[in-house]
Amino acid sequence: SLQCQLRGLWRNEQDSLMEISAVRDNGEFQGKYLTQVTLAGGCARASPLTGAQQQPSEGGWPTFTFTVRWDKFSNATTAFAGQCFLDTGGKETLTTMWLLREAVGSLEEDWKATRVGRNVFTRKRTPKG
Numbered sequence: 001s002l003q004c005q006l007r008g009l010w011r012n013e014q015d016s017l018m019e020i021s022a023v024r025d026n027g028e029f030q031g032k033y034l035t036q037v038t039l040a041g042g043c044a045r046a047s048p049l050t051g052a053q054q055q056p057s058e059g060g061w062p063t064f065t066f067t068v069r070w071d072k073f074s075n076a077t078t079a080f081a082g083q084c085f086l087d088t089g090g091k092e093t094l095t096t097m098w099l100l101r102e103a104v105g106s107l108e109e110d111w112k113a114t115r116v117g118r119n120v121f122t123r124k125r126t127p128k129g
């Protein structure tokens with residue numbers, strides 16, 4: 001359905017912004033992630049994201065994954081996996097779980113290098129729409 005197409009501007013609970021470009025025929029997409037989260041101080045920066053969404057032929061809400069490479073300012077990366085739903089008010093929400101992998105100095109520290117969490121994105125209203 002026309003709803004739950006991932007293209008557009010999304011915002012999460014941390015007020016980070018995610019802009020997803022056109023979703024190609026095979027479900028792949030690119031975009032930019034403007035994080036409000038900084039692990040070690042610093043300002044909000046745009047990081048590249050790439051992902052792919054399923055396009056269930058029999059209808060139903062698409063699942064997707066995308067990966068953000070936290071550009072330049074940290075040697076970390078986050079993989080999001082989730083599904084798009086309409087809430088009771090008909091509003092699209094992307095419910096995800098993520099794995100955040102940070103770089104650590106040695107194999108002995110590998111045990112503490114990956115965090116997991118949940119994150120919900122809703123569409124950020126654009127002035128015209």
Ligand SMILES: O=C1C=CC(=NNc2ccccc2C(=O)O)C=C1
Pocket residue numbers: 012014016035036037038039070073074076078098100117119
């Ligand atoms: O330098 C860094 C390193 C990790 C970051 N993680 N952000 C996240 C991780 C999980 C879920 C949401 C976010 C977010 O930024 O909104 C951001 C900047």
